Amino acid sequence: xxxxxxxxxxxxxxxxxxxxxxxxxxxxxxxxxxxxxxxxxxxxxxxxxxxxxxxxxxxxxxxxxxxxxxxxxxxxxxxxxxxxxxxxxxxxxxxxxxxxxxxxxxxxxxxxxxxxxxxxxxxxxxxxxxxxxxxxxxxxxxxxxxxxxxxxxxxxxxxxxxxxxxxxxx
Ligand SMILES: [Zn+2]
Ligand SMILES: [Zn+2]
Numbered sequence: 001x002x003x004x005x006x007x008x009x010x011x012x013x014x015x016x017x018x019x020x021x022x023x024x025x026x027x028x029x030x031x032x033x034x035x036x037x038x039x040x041x042x043x044x045x046x047x048x049x050x051x052x053x054x055x056x057x058x059x060x061x062x063x064x065x066x067x068x069x070x071x072x073x074x075x076x077x078x079x080x081x082x083x084x085x086x087x088x089x090x091x092x093x094x095x096x097x098x099x100x101x102x103x104x105x106x107x108x109x110x111x112x113x114x115x116x117x118x119x120x121x122x123x124x125x126x127x128x129x130x131x132x133x134x135x136x137x138x139x140x141x142x143x144x145x146x147x148x149x150x151x152x153x154x155x156x157x158x159x160x161x162x163x164x165x166x167x168x169x170x
Contacts, residue, residue: 005085006104008047017044021044022112029120033061043087052085053099054106058116064124068132069140078099079119 003019008016019042021101024035043056065072084097087104100106131141136148 001108003045003106004104005045005052005100005106005107008045009032009050009052009071009087009104012047012050014047015044018042018108018123020112022109022116024113027113030122030124031119032063032065034064034120035060036063037061039112043081045106053082053137054085054110055080055082055111056086056115057081058112060116064126066126066130067124069142070133071125071126071128071142075124078118079116081115098118123139 001018003018005016005017008014018118019040021038021040025038027035029035037060039058039059039060041056044050045054047053051146051158058081059076061074061076062122063072063074085106086097087100089097089099098106098111106159107146126142133139134141134146134148139146
């Protein structure tokens with residue numbers, strides 16, 4: 001989707017709303033494809049005293065894999081974004097401005113893709129207190145108890161008991 005911003009630039013106080021769905025289903029993230037649903041984008045460009053100001057809200061539901069227990073889960077993610085737009089960079093201006101193309105248009109899909117991908121988390125947990133998998137027996141500690149204890153060699157069981165005894169005695 002391209003936004004032609006030449007008319008708005010001549011119209012102080014004017015507002016140009018937009019809405020689109022960005023398809024990121026082919027995008028790989030950390031070796032997976034979390035974008036099973038499109039990213040819904042709603043926003044507007046406002047001419048504020050001659051400056052073009054873009055604000056947008058991006059929202060989707062991601063399909064993710066937990067880094068601790070390897071379970072699949074879904075999580076809604078919303079990104080609020082804002083930037084200034086310009087036809088060209090004036091002297092001394094920093095790079096915090098998105099430039100329009102030669103025809104005074106904004107490539108909206110491309111920008112929204114970049115914005116959303118920059119906000120993706122590098123770590124994903126199905127829940128903050130996910131217990132993960134036991135490194136010993138591989139049990140998913142969220143749903144089953146660790147089996148390491150039960151697999152203890154009986155010859156050591158006596159010793160373990162003694163150590164426990166000692167601890168409680170202290
Ligand atoms: Zn987990
Ligand atoms: Zn275990």
